[in-house]
Amino acid sequence: MSHSNFLQEIMRRRTFAIISHPDAGKTTITEKMLSLRQQNIYIYDKGKKHDTKSQIKSDWMQIEKQRGISITTSVIQFLYRGIIINLLDTPGHNDFSEDTYRTLTAVDCCLLVIDATKGIESRTRQLIKVTRLRNTPIITFMNKLDREIYDPIKLLDLVENELKITCVPITWPISYGKEFKGVYHLYNDETYLYTSKHYKEILEDMYVVKGLYNPKLDKVIGIDLAKELRNTIAIMKGVLPDFDKNMFLNGKITPVFFGSAMCNFGVNHVLDSFIPWAPIPLPRNTKTRTVESKENKFTGFIFKIQANMDLKHRDRIAFMRVVSGIYNKGMKLYQVRTGKNIIVSDALIFMASNRFQITKAYPGDIIGLHNHGTIQIGDTFTQGENLQFINIPNFAPELFRRVLLCNPFNQKKLVKGLIQLSEEGAIQVFRPLNTNAIIIGAIGILQFEVVIVRLKTEYNIDIIYESVSISAIRWIECNDVKKFIEFKNKNESNLALDANCNLAYIAPTMVNLSLIQERYPDVIFRNISDH
Template identity: 50%
Template sequence: MQNTAFATQIRREVQRRRTFAIISHPDAGKTTLTEKLLLFGGAIHLAGSVKAKKASTHATSDWMEIERQRGISVTSSVMNFEYDGFSMNLLDTPGHQDFSEDTYRVLTAVDSALMVIDSVKGVETQTRKLMEVCRMRSTPIITFINKLDREGRTPLELLDDIEQNLGIECAPMSWPIGMGKSFQGVYDIRQGSIRFFRPEGNKSKRPREAVMIQGLDDPALDELIGEAADDLRNEIELLEGAGYPFDKERYLAGLQTPVFFGSAINNFGVRELLDGFAELAPAPKPRKAATREISPLEEQFSGVVFKVQANMDPAHRDRIAFVRICSGRFNRGMKLQNRRLGKSFKAANAIIFMAQDRTGVEEAWPGDVIGLPNHGSIRVGDTLYSDEPLEFPGIPHFAPDFFRRIILKDPFKAKQLEKGLTQLTEEGAIQYFRPLTGRDYILGAIGVLQFEIIAARLAGEYNVDVRYEHSPYYTVRWLNGGNKNALRRLTDLHSRAMVKDADDYLAMLFNSDWHLERTKEDWPDIEFADTRECVTCAH
């Protein structure tokens, strides 16, 4: 029987938590918005600009050296901050087009997402890809259309672009008055008020409260915004007649996105976005395990590892397992069971994150993300629990799109190379494969940028210099099937294309679509899987 006082406490803690990811195409302003959310949440006092690479302040969420050099996010950061009584767990995701499995893994750990759209460019390629990942889990999405201080596409065009290209209804919460040089502010549709845009001379400080007036029928409106008043009235009338009214159930089902407008670099619209997000975004929800659905309000602790990061602190060469708490309360020093290993351990040094900064945590609740330092025993997809044996669905590996053969410049550093690749593979940035008939490694990645990142990290973190050679391979498939004789014959016949991945699962490389399809036809007793779950693959 659950303790009544505890039941009240956990319900209160769960209801005030918002765990979300920020997604966008590169250069839409995601990192700037992330900083401004932290600024309004009081987590930082000075916002740096990702563009100012030579400045002393850098984007708070971009902590790796290569991110600071290139001005992009290439790994995911976790940031916790308080806002108006809510505990916000913000998970920043890679914005570059060559994002990795890390992005997918982060999106499995959140309850909702905040999508940033560039008002000048509208929906872009990366936005579509990220939307597809969100749709796989029916993730609720709130949209922030950014850069209203620049000349861009009209608001109606932008909404139509989102609806047509992303297949989701748009329900505007605010509406811009003008754009670029004529941008005057936004009309709050829900409150019937005007918030005026006042660009700050010093963009690093919090803005003053803007002036508001009530209602579109206020005669002062024409005096304040001139000819734009008639345009605003006409556009709102058009929205009311042909647009989508906000429907919270459709939003929570991932079918509709509330839309806010603003300019993150000028701090405009950020507070309204935060207020709306805190009000609308869902608290932690129940999660399906293998045996039953787990409520976040249950007393016993459970959590799932969705990310492993090596060398967050170069001085300690550590590995941090990021755990999304699914139920119960975490207490420092509590004993946890690892379902995969069948072993228990004491979680004595758990931490919470503020980008690269870390703080010891005494207790944490469902929706929170904690870090568990370890030496490789905890892996992505592991289920951790305190009492009842549970197993949450595993997080799959996807077949890479690009391949390179990695060449070690110093043959005496083979062990360091293997250690580095093993640890970096755990993060999900790349996958490595070792041919059954050779000693070289073949790296696979979702995007080609990952190869550059891995080479830089191997050199900087493991003191291993490598170069790449072109690989003729087009894709890889993991081999599943109960017919061991057929699998043995296939392996003997195509031994040069056979590889094992970092977890020792058997896979086959293909140099074309035709090669893949022909092999599948010739070997119907074998499944050629484009994703890998540890419990199903053949060794």
Template identity: 45%
Template sequence: MSRIEDEVNRRRTFAIISHPDAGKTTLTEKLLLFGGAIQLAGAVKARGEARRARSDWMKVEQERGISVASSVMSYEYDGRAFNLLDTPGHEDFSEDTYRTLTAVDSAIMVIDAAKGIEEQTRKLFEVCRLRDVPIITFINKLDREGREPFELLDEIEQTLALDVTPASWPIGMGRSFLGCYDLFHERLALMAKGAKGGMPDMGESCEGLDDPKLDSMLPEDAVAKLREDVEMARVLCPEFDVESYRAGHMTPVFFGSAVNNFGVRELLEGVASLAPTPRPQPTADRDVEPTENKVSGFVFKIQANMDPKHRDRIAFVRLCSGHFKRGMKLAHPRSGKQINMHNPVIFLAQDRELAEEAFAGDILGVPNHGQLRIGDALTEGEALRFTGIPSFAPELLQKVRPIDPLRAKHLGRALQQIAEEGAARVFKPVMGSDWVVGVVGGLQFEVLADRIRTEFDVPVIFEPTTLYTARWVAAEDHLILKKFLDGNQSAMAEDHDGDPVFMARNAWHLDRAQEDFPKIQFHKTKEQAF
């Protein structure tokens, strides 16, 4: 086996998705703890200093207690290399989440045992389904009173149209929660009392559920219920089929309590043994195989000002093939230029270190000054165009202006940078001087105002508009497009790439424009074009 094949087989690149408050950030931290990336929850083991391992590093996230930006954490566990991508839990940031899910090979879906499947979980699952992303489910907060395991399994099956099979089974719940039985490895793991923050032991191997060991370790009523429940689960649920899981049709379900470190080791071992290695990536012309010799990758996220001391801009690149080495020159097909990879980095949340080498599945941070955009390819020469990384038409539109009119140019520069990150759509109307900002969820306006003020020193005011929606416009005949643009100047704007955008005042306005100009295409999404 070649070095590239060997390294690709070691890698697991996955995201965590959930509704806000299901315990996603806690689980992320505990996966790092079990993976040895941090020593105590909250303290990073990097260069000998105690650092915060929190994936929610942006100022506004710490104040609000929600994940807004997607963070990347790379670590090793049991001979495997893991790349964990934390996604925004808040529904108003679903576009960033969508793009993050284009860069992973599998996902962990976290569900609150008391609440079951919530709206945001369902939305994120649909995004996974679009890309056939395999999902492992973790039912969290078993240390609190929640719903019956069978009820939760039934809800996953009915709501998400997935086959479910339990990988572990809870013994009790809330105050009477004793631990879990690992059905895949026939192992009993008990939660030590007062064990919050401690590391649970590996659990006791058993010769199946009839092992008399269970009778000596568990109360009589608990062991009777465990045997009865598991027997019923084995009758009602299909046997686990790894191919069905990897095709996105089945989900193994783990139970636990992330805050108590319980069930996390089993979940991590599940990702290590079951989750797929890096998958082929689609381009306009062909699929790129991870074991190809030539390096290729695509930009799925841009993050500005990760380090407040340096006005930096990092492009997050998912490597798709080849053996990357620091110092390489990679082609940038959109511009036709070469980019020197002098200082590529790998991440542990906010911490980063130079990446000397990397392989398919790894996430690299490439510092750059605006030349890289979302959707861009980086290759060893081939003019690839990776597909399926769209921008969405915004659902909410507001005008933005600086409180100090003399800061208008600074605001323009700030908005351009934010648009290139993909954090929002930014439109410059053909007529009028105000910028228009479009987002998918209302909370984004607050976050943007806070970022423009703190990162660019431009206090701004967002104001409502009478605009209904925006559509990118295109036509095969440039004369027809010119006629449309000239005839609708009051409703036209340009996005940060200079592409024309039709700003509709209401649904009738959009319908009328489509009727009057049948040869014009009105697009809800825009893929990176070369």
């Protein structure tokens, strides 16, 4: 492929995550975006055509369907107006925050969905703090306009005051709730009328009124609402800043759209602006240098691992963000951590749980590699260069349970299942050196429930938990071999191996941890594991 064609492929790609507080409508807007994707698209898999027109569900795991919440990030690639979009639908619940934080390292932009009936919620504040670390560009969608919401001006004030980012409205609602009439687009100078039926992206005369002062507007929404809209727009244009793409790309402003994801109203407005505004695939930092997307040699990093996407084959998929170069089917990649080369001949792209083999992938794409236990979150792959991409977090767990088997004969099966689930990064497994116990650590309490369900569903193993006196676990290392041996001999009863056989210290109390750290100043205690 010529360099100019390579650059064109980069220009065609946008990679973003959808983030929100639980129940704000994040998964719904994902599925509505898919309903707007370019139709009659076929993806080739070993010569067979696969029609991707059918409805795709972002929440594909059985427990997600039962609970009605997103548990794991869904990776979806689709075509819209000639642009290849890599969309990552992240879990909203705080108990699954690690998956979301790692996903944010793999995207170039975020769509923030806010429940306009509730305003700014706690999880939204946490997520914005993470995006602020990298000044990630953010587009905001005020959702649920078909219900009784906060006053729109109040919503803008909440975003600016609590999330510390300047709002630039792109569309503006005409009333809300039962009186919701539609939105006015400040930059297109068009009013898009709402219908209680599912809104179709067909801009017919009956759905669009061109011009803020068009007499037709008075007829379709009423004289009073039309007058109020004109006054409001006049005031906003005199007070609020204009949209500036550079300020958006630097994370200084957020363009704001209003609509209803459930009714598929306003979703296309976001996508239509997303294409020209969102950044093309951005560079990524390594420990030694910055890698640009337009570089010819392939690089990529693993930000997520998912076990048992295909229950029949018990497979594990490692999700890679392509940073630079081109993936070609059958190419040899260098796994920096292990120092080994692997041949990748069956890379995948995804539409939630649906997968398709590909022959090529470009910067910004999210591809899947079959993992047989040799790939870890944080791994870097190159064409030979010794690089290590940074800022892919793996946090120490905060909650702990001891696992008890209902059938003791399933011990080996249990260890295998837990290790495979722990590869995803949502839970961590520790095996104390001096006992046969198995300890699970997690960030949130719901993770323990998910493990029980998944072990039963995916491995046919029944477990229960018992409480355990652990306040913290820290990974340990020491450059002084003699002192490290002394430390291990005297503290063996508090040591455990994680799923990757890294040594960790189990602290029964935080006071104990402080005393041990003071007693052994040469030992390094880490609350983030080093991949």
